[in-house]
Amino acid sequence: MSDPFAAIRPYNDGEVRPAIDRLLGSEDFLKAMLRLRFGSWILSFAPLLRPFARFYLRRQFADVDGVHELQMRVKVYVERMIEDTTAGLTVSGLEHLDPERAHLFISNHRDIAMDPALTNYALHRAGHQTLRIAIGDNLLKEQWVADLMRLNKSFIVQRSVSGPRELLANSKLLARYIRSSVQEDNVPIWIAQREGRAKDGRDRTEAAIIKMLSLSRDKQKESFGDHVASLRIVPVAISYELDPCDAMKARELSQRQSAGDYQKSEQEDVASIGQGIAGNKGRVHVHFGTPLGSDFESPAEVATAIDAQIIQGYRLRPVNLWAYQALEGAADPGLEIAEGSCSKKIFDERVEAMSEDERPFALASYANALRSLLELNKPS
Numbered sequence: 001m002s003d004p005f006a007a008i009r010p011y012n013d014g015e016v017r018p019a020i021d022r023l024l025g026s027e028d029f030l031k032a033m034l035r036l037r038f039g040s041w042i043l044s045f046a047p048l049l050r051p052f053a054r055f056y057l058r059r060q061f062a063d064v065d066g067v068h069e070l071q072m073r074v075k076v077y078v079e080r081m082i083e084d085t086t087a088g089l090t091v092s093g094l095e096h097l098d099p100e101r102a103h104l105f106i107s108n109h110r111d112i113a114m115d116p117a118l119t120n121y122a123l124h125r126a127g128h129q130t131l132r133i134a135i136g137d138n139l140l141k142e143q144w145v146a147d148l149m150r151l152n153k154s155f156i157v158q159r160s161v162s163g164p165r166e167l168l169a170n171s172k173l174l175a176r177y178i179r180s181s182v183q184e185d186n187v188p189i190w191i192a193q194r195e196g197r198a199k200d201g202r203d204r205t206e207a208a209i210i211k212m213l214s215l216s217r218d219k220q221k222e223s224f225g226d227h228v229a230s231l232r233i234v235p236v237a238i239s240y241e242l243d244p245c246d247a248m249k250a251r252e253l254s255q256r257q258s259a260g261d262y263q264k265s266e267q268e269d270v271a272s273i274g275q276g277i278a279g280n281k282g283r284v285h286v287h288f289g290t291p292l293g294s295d296f297e298s299p300a301e302v303a304t305a306i307d308a309q310i311i312q313g314y315r316l317r318p319v320n321l322w323a324y325q326a327l328e329g330a331a332d333p334g335l336e337i338a339e340g341s342c343s344k345k346i347f348d349e350r351v352e353a354m355s356e357d358e359r360p361f362a363l364a365s366y367a368n369a370l371r372s373l374l375e376l377n378k379p380s
Helices: 013-024 027-038 040-060 067-085 114-125 143-151 164-184 207-216 224-230 246-259 268-278 299-313 318-328 344-352 359-377
Strands: 086-092 104-107 132-136 154-157 189-192 233-240 282-288
Touching (some): 013 027, 013 040, 013 067, 013 143, 027 040, 027 143, 067 114, 114 189, 114 233, 207 299, 233 299, 246 359
Parallel strands (some): 104 189, 132 154, 132 189
16 A cells, blocks of 8 residues: 655654664764764764774664664663753653543744653653654755654654645645544654744744644534644643753844844754753753643634643743843742752853853843743733
């Protein structure tokens, strides 16, 4: 039988071994792994070290022939990353979700790789299935990146299309795949609440994401609200005490304001992925909300409901309060602030290391989670 989702779905078990072999044959992949493990200084020695890296990885993954085996092997590296780059990972809300039932998890988006990785790890640790993860084709320009992502149950969101008809066809295919995964395969899905990271720290759901999901609705048999409920949408709030990419994001936002545009370098997304994985994140919290019901009439209403759960589930730390006070000159607004691992001295030094033009954007990226909660709680 033909596979209608072959162009976008993750690799299946039969495709794992050939993809691993392609990765081990890729000089760019090995170079990226060396840089991730040892830092940029190692690149001068990459030609000498690549054969050793290939030999090591070949031994590590020699007997891996399926997706589950691969993920269990990679789990060790994820746990090491959490141990080395965070001051602790905490999780809340999963006790309210049935681990035997698939959900569509819609998350705020702060980090390209870590958002789905940490959501996935939290689910796995609690006895849930691992996720199928949405990733934009703009990140898959190189074959080794595409192989790596699709091995880890990522499916492709085809953004680089030319015309409106092709865009609609791809959106319908994506919507059908997500619905099929949740309802027929009983496999959970992760998608971001927006295209691109919230570089300014404002977690807002794009209604276009909900419109795309509604393309799988049978309008003759289902109301809009019933379709939303059938997808079992669960908002997820991921809170990083420190953002490893805060300086990069602030630089981009500053240049956009001053020059009206920003030209991303060819390897910038890959660099952001590496920085997000290897950089210090402080304390990290993943909060799972409650599934959305059927009381909705429009994508905008769904987006608003998702935003409310994410904003309320975001775990504020002292860095958020310090940034807010630095920008507003205001007193403590009286919100619940969880314990942090970063001192004010270290946080101030982190911001002061940036240029004067970039600092307000960096501070806003930390302050806006607090501002969002104040706005949500403001009497109407």
